Amino acid sequence: MIDPRRLRVLKALADHGTVTAAAKILYMSPSAVSQQLAALETETGHELLERRGRMVRLTATGTVLAGYATEIAAHLERAEADLAAVTEGLAGTVTVAAFSTAITEVVAPAMAALGTRAPQVRVRVKDAEGPVGQRLVLDGEADIAIAVEHRDTLGRNGDSLLRRPLYDEPFDALLPPGHPIAERTAADLTALAGDPWITPWPGNPVHDVVLRACEDAGFQPEVLCLSDDFRAVCALVAAGAGVALVPRSALHTFKPAGVVVRPVAGRSPVRRVFTAVRRGSERHPLLNPVFEALRESADQLTTLGALPRIKAE
Template structure:
């Protein structure tokens, strides 16, 4: 009989690539992870991992078992959801990982509404940029992730997560107040090819979206300032340090003293697509359905 707890260890190893990283994700010691893997190999009668320096690689048998581990985890999630539906009333805790702008625009309003609708439900929010929210979800440290569609955000997910579009929004050009195009009704990206640029750090989906949009406009932006904080980006633009492309909702609530000139783009431009994710099998859990429904309701205001 295979111990499902050891399958979780194998799955973490497949996700993280090293015993140390898997141990960190599972809150175990590296030696405990190694012992669990050895025991699992004994249970199955197969060699499941091959060591290559500091990393480990799953064997063919290990890869097959890791896929079954994902299916077992999903079935356990469904069992917990079914049990939760048997309970009367809505009470419990939900941990939600989301990036900063979505917290401000969607998550916080949803939390406020749920405090009135279901005061027995406690929501814990974790600020997580880039692919971190999805990683927290797959590691079991969050129940719901709100993340931006990006190649890195989905890399660890595979078929284990259920993704649902939440909202999408355009980017606006953000210019210094005295910029030559500050009074234009719209701005073409090609008109900004010679400018200095301010973007989020590499690895942030917005950084990648801006670079891709500029490449499609046949130029490489000259990035001179980097910040993942859009208030800081706007302050730098207002100070004349460069230009930027910023998702429209990220400009909400920027202090007037920091507000540069904001203009829509003329022609095609980048779009930020935001989704929610849950571990497959947990989507019918009543607490998660409650939170997801409220997130969609608040996100509708952005899409409108």
């Protein structure tokens, strides 16, 4: 008989890659995690881990069993959701992890709407850039993540999280006054190949989008300044430090002074934003009004003209 509690330990190792990381998430010591995994190997009669010095990785058998562990975790999430539905659990707290622009443009308006429509639903917000929000959801420290699609989106946790498109938005070019192409109606990226660039830090999905857009235009940008704060990026562009690409919604609530904003000529790079929840938890009744409010906020961005009508795929 396989102890399902040990499957939870195996899933944590599969999700986080190391015994130390799994132990931290499970609030266990690394030695206790190792003992649980050794006991699971005894229960199954199979080697589940390959040990190479201090490093471990799942064997083929371990990978198969970890897949079942993920399915069992999803079933437990569904069971909790159905129990909550039976008791009409429409009061409680939902934690949303999101990057800063999404908090400003989507989460905050959704909270205001919920305050009137469903005051019994309390929303707690955590600022989380890059893949951090998804990790918070995976670890049970958040219920919903709002994140950006990038190369790490479909990593080892693809089976544990359910992702749904929320909105897509194009990037606009920021140019200093007097730039040679500032008078054009749209910015051709090839004309910016010789300029210094300002981007978010590596690890921020926007950084990856900008670099990929430049590479598609046939050049490698010279990144001179790094900042995850779009107001700071605007200030640096206005000071003549370089050019930049920023998501359109980042400029919605303020007009950057001393900066020329132009759409990108041709096919603009796009930031694809999605929500992520633990698979199975999407049926929890507390999440339904929050999802509805988030969707309405995202749609309102388009209605107000902050975003074009790009259909999320």
